Amino acid sequence: MTVAPSSLEKAAPQVHVYTDKAALVAAASDQVIELIQAAISANNRCSIALSGGSTPKPIYQAIAQADLPWDKLYVYWGDERYVPATHADSNAKMAREAWLDQVSIPAANIFVVPTDTDSPEITAEQYQKSLIESFAATSEDDVPEFDLVLLGMGDDGHTASLFPHTLALNELYRWVTVGNKDGQPRITFTARLINQARHAMFVVAGANKQTALSQVFSPDADNAAYPARLIAPAGELRWLLDLDASQGLPESVARVVH
Numbered sequence: 001m002t003v004a005p006s007s008l009e010k011a012a013p014q015v016h017v018y019t020d021k022a023a024l025v026a027a028a029s030d031q032v033i034e035l036i037q038a039a040i041s042a043n044n045r046c047s048i049a050l051s052g053g054s055t056p057k058p059i060y061q062a063i064a065q066a067d068l069p070w071d072k073l074y075v076y077w078g079d080e081r082y083v084p085a086t087h088a089d090s091n092a093k094m095a096r097e098a099w100l101d102q103v104s105i106p107a108a109n110i111f112v113v114p115t116d117t118d119s120p121e122i123t124a125e126q127y128q129k130s131l132i133e134s135f136a137a138t139s140e141d142d143v144p145e146f147d148l149v150l151l152g153m154g155d156d157g158h159t160a161s162l163f164p165h166t167l168a169l170n171e172l173y174r175w176v177t178v179g180n181k182d183g184q185p186r187i188t189f190t191a192r193l194i195n196q197a198r199h200a201m202f203v204v205a206g207a208n209k210q211t212a213l214s215q216v217f218s219p220d221a222d223n224a225a226y227p228a229r230l231i232a233p234a235g236e237l238r239w240l241l242d243l244d245a246s247q248g249l250p251e252s253v254a255r256v257v258h
């Protein structure tokens, strides 16, 4: 299986450890707000790709309290479940309820994954086309640089919907492809697209993530077994962990404890 180079072949990521989940959430939301403000100050716009799952919800709720120029923020999803937008498992539903419906962001700035198609493959193709159009890209080789890609990590070492030993890991050219979680289709950014980001930020909490973290930061683990290892952005990579999750880090990994 040919998968992209490991993150360990690039500049060392910044690793920050926070005493508990509440402190982690506060730090993550503060840093996301800072990155949004910096991108808008620099380029008069910010493109952010959101992650799903449970960890980000309180982060999104905190960001919704910020006073930001929402009309300059462009929101995408790094992955989505292939379910209706009203389904309880929808990442877009969670982000809208926690954040986007609470602020004055124009509807045209929100790029949800179109899950009302006849197949996940059609959805992936349509989402990629919407990205190409949104970033005015000239071709699939004109890969956009997201200002920020937010990421979580599962206890199996997956990120976005790049699950261990799945075909999505093999996709080295497309920006968006079909992921597979135990037979359930997902729509996901590829490692290629994520790795063009100016900033990628993992937010990981809980003792159940220790084993996967130890492998992701191990010098010789298998990228296909722990796909979070594939994330090696052109820009800056930050890992924000709570103390419980951080216990899995190899001693050799430098970290800032807050």
Ligand code: 6PG
Pocket (backbone or CB within 6 Å): 051, 052, 053, 054, 055, 056, 079, 080, 081, 091, 151, 152, 153, 154, 158, 159, 160, 161
């Ligand atoms: C999703 C996410 C996924 C998530 C991890 C961690 O759609 O589920 O994008 O990659 O980040 O599974 O999920 P928790 O934050 O719930 O642990």
